[in-house]
Amino acid sequence: MTSSTTTAVVAHAADDLRVERIAVRSPEPGEAVVAVAYGGICGSDLHYWQHGAVGESILRAPMILGHEVAGTVVRAAADGTGPSAGTPVTVHPATREHTDVRFPENSPNLSPGVRYLGSAARFPHTEGAFASEVVLPATMLRELPAGLDLRVAALIEPASVAWHAVSKAGDLSGKRVLVIGSGPIGALVVAVAKRAGAAEIVAVDLHDKPLEIATALGATRTLKATDAEAIAAVDADVVFESSGNHRGLASAIAGATRGAMVVMVGLLPTGDQPVPVSLAITRELRLVGSLRFNDEIDEVIAAIADGSLAIDPIITHTFPVDEALEAFGVAADASVSGKVLLAF
Incomplete structure (x- = not known):
């Protein structure tokens, strides 16, 4: 069951972060709808909130933040690709478009054609995933092993x-x-x-x-x-x-x-x-x-699932999405916090 609107965390400009209801767009055939359970606040999210930019990626329009998320598929992709409804997933936030600029083929993270969720590097911006429901390409979704805590799964991207x-x-x-x-x-x-x-x-x-x-x-x-x-x-x-x-x-x-x-x-x-x-x-x-990652996300999922990679202690705070502004403030204070999660 999906909704026509969803609660999202949107950066409008420097020092202008809002929690608001937005429309959920209709998915394309290769896209799924995911009910986000948890999202981790990243340094880039903090920069968009505090400065309206991350380096040369400058906000030119309101943008949904977030790229560290985990949740459950509520509507599978219509073309049959990707996980089925009810599957717990995390998200690989990168997609790649064709470019004539040279880069090593075994390092797609270096392609200038990469788009990343919650990034203002291009315009129109690439919307992020800090929303109760989000429409994403099925190719971004990674199925989680049974029993893997969705709070921990939100850490898989970092x-x-x-x-x-x-x-x-x-x-x-x-x-x-x-x-x-x-x-x-x-x-x-x-x-x-x-x-x-x-x-x-x-x-x-x-x-x-x-x-x-x-x-x-x-x-x-x-x-x-x-x-x-x-x-x-x-x-x-x-x-x-x-x-x-x-x-x-x-x-x-x-x-x-x-x-x-x-x-x-x-x-x-x-x-x-x-x-x-x-x-x-x-x-x-x-x-x-070292820039972002490629397919290492699959190895990380396996290592967390088999217990050889324990990362739980990094989570210090969890806030409901309605308290996102307070959560961002805590996340910005390194003297009191590690990874701060939003609960959707």
């Missing part, structure tokens, strides 16, 4: 971002890992690195709460971001920079051993960044970017 980043570093067995920035993505990197066999995982952040969460997810030691000397002494084999700040990248370079790899997960602001590149050169560091 966990896939972390999984993709960790895969960039190769075999972590027995290695010393440094994670700069222990917000939701950094904490999930800790969890995935633990599963990958890292012998030591040092988590860094400005606040105590993220470090508590990182410890619960597998960090063997924590450091404050202000302790530059201690960070430089880590001498890590692999560093994951997930703060999205040039000071964090400088710390990542300083904390890396000679010949180490630095995986840059956090998205730094557009433009030049003041970082000690000379140190990266003289240590022969490998600086590698």
